[in-house]
Amino acid sequence: MGAADDDKVIRAELYKLNVYGKGSFFFKSHKDTPRGDAMFGSLVVVFPTAHEGGALVLQHDNKEWTFDSAALTKAEEEPSVAYIAFYSDVDHEVTPVTSGYRVTLTYNLFFEDKESYERYTTAALANPDFLPQGGYLGFGLSFKYPISQYGTPSITVIYRACRKLSLKPSLYVVYDTDDAYVLVPAHNTLDDEEPVKKASLNSFATTIKGALYTNLDIANLDAASVTNT
Ligand SMILES: O=C(O)CCC(=O)C(=O)O
């Protein structure tokens, strides 16, 4: 993965929950089955449940590496998860648990184009069970963006994906009150050239989360642009 891959993102997809106890199953040495071309590795997250044994032993290129999550989590004062990620061609096995329970989540790791918003939205729109009456699609923005930076990060990626699918995204400020999310339009509908500069959101930007919402009028959606992208 190098500079040419700047347009890609790593996506972790939850795959499995494993609970190992004394005498229960354990994994003999294996490689994880790749699920599609974009999958490049696995992520294992170990919960801080008291246990002994259950180390994950990795082998590659005649080298061996032991991830002793029981010892790692025990060494922490606060309950903490331990995690490890490895490439798909790495052999790994889980040694038997000798006491307690070892609980893990495994994720498949994909190296994908940033434009995957487009792919997921396209797939959702092609599904007749998805919002059959139309509705709103929301894309949460996780960070507090100064409005002047809207031109660069994920907002532009989502915005472009929506426009390609003939959706008209608008920017909302989302207030998380005790009993509901309140949406306040933050912006006129973004236009093609300058989705960003029109914003006059400085006073909000430091305090609350933003979200891009798009009105999904199924009847008026241009079906061709949905299926051809
Ligand atoms: O639970 C773990 O540590 C790894 C599990 C594993 O290798 C698998 O699910 O393929």
Ligand SMILES: [Fe+2]
């Ligand atoms: Fe595995």
